[in-house]
Amino acid sequence: MPNAMRLSLKAPWTLAAIAVAAVLYAVAISGAVYEVTSPSWLSFHLVLRKCYSVGAFALVGYLFRRAARERGGTHLVAVAVLGTALYSAAIEVGQYFAGSKEGLGWNAIDTLCGALGGTIASADLILARRKRG
Numbered sequence: 001m002p003n004a005m006r007l008s009l010k011a012p013w014t015l016a017a018i019a020v021a022a023v024l025y026a027v028a029i030s031g032a033v034y035e036v037t038s039p040s041w042l043s044f045h046l047v048l049r050k051c052y053s054v055g056a057f058a059l060v061g062y063l064f065r066r067a068a069r070e071r072g073g074t075h076l077v078a079v080a081v082l083g084t085a086l087y088s089a090a091i092e093v094g095q096y097f098a099g100s101k102e103g104l105g106w107n108a109i110d111t112l113c114g115a116l117g118g119t120i121a122s123a124d125l126i127l128a129r130r131k132r133g
Contacts, residue, residue: 013070017063021087024056029094050113057084057117065121077125081118088114 027033038049061084068079091114092100092107102110119126 011067011070013063013066017060017067020063021060024060025087025091025094028053028056028091029098031098050109053088053110053113054117054120057088057114058120059117060084060087061118061121064118065125077122080122081115084118084121085111085115088117 034049037052038045042048061080064083064087065076065080068076068083073079088111089107092102092110095102
């Protein structure tokens with residue numbers, strides 16, 4: 001059986017994390033998708049775009065967390081929060097090479113949106129820790 005097939009059978013969360021992260025990365029660096037999902041003629045297009053990104057990052061963070069757990073990882077909150085923040089930073093680099101003219105301030109805000117999404121993806125674990133004391 002090919003390795004890719006074994007991965008999908010033994011590690012479905014890892015495969016899902018890779019697939020979703022790759023698709024969302026491609027979407028994030030596409031100027032055409034940006035204009036369709038948050039048209040610049042809308043006065044609130046930036047807020048709309050940030051809300052989309054936090055939701056997408058929450059999904060990615062959840063998948064990162066599940067993939068880490070599936071592979072025997074620990075520190076699942078850190079994996080989700082830091083992993084998603086790093087993923088967001090990688091998107092910023094990709095957008096730069098695709099021609100984005102955002103400055104470092106917006107890059108930092110977008111990376112923080114990634115960390116926020118990872119935190120949302122881990123909210124159940126964070127709350128469970130607080131309940132335990």
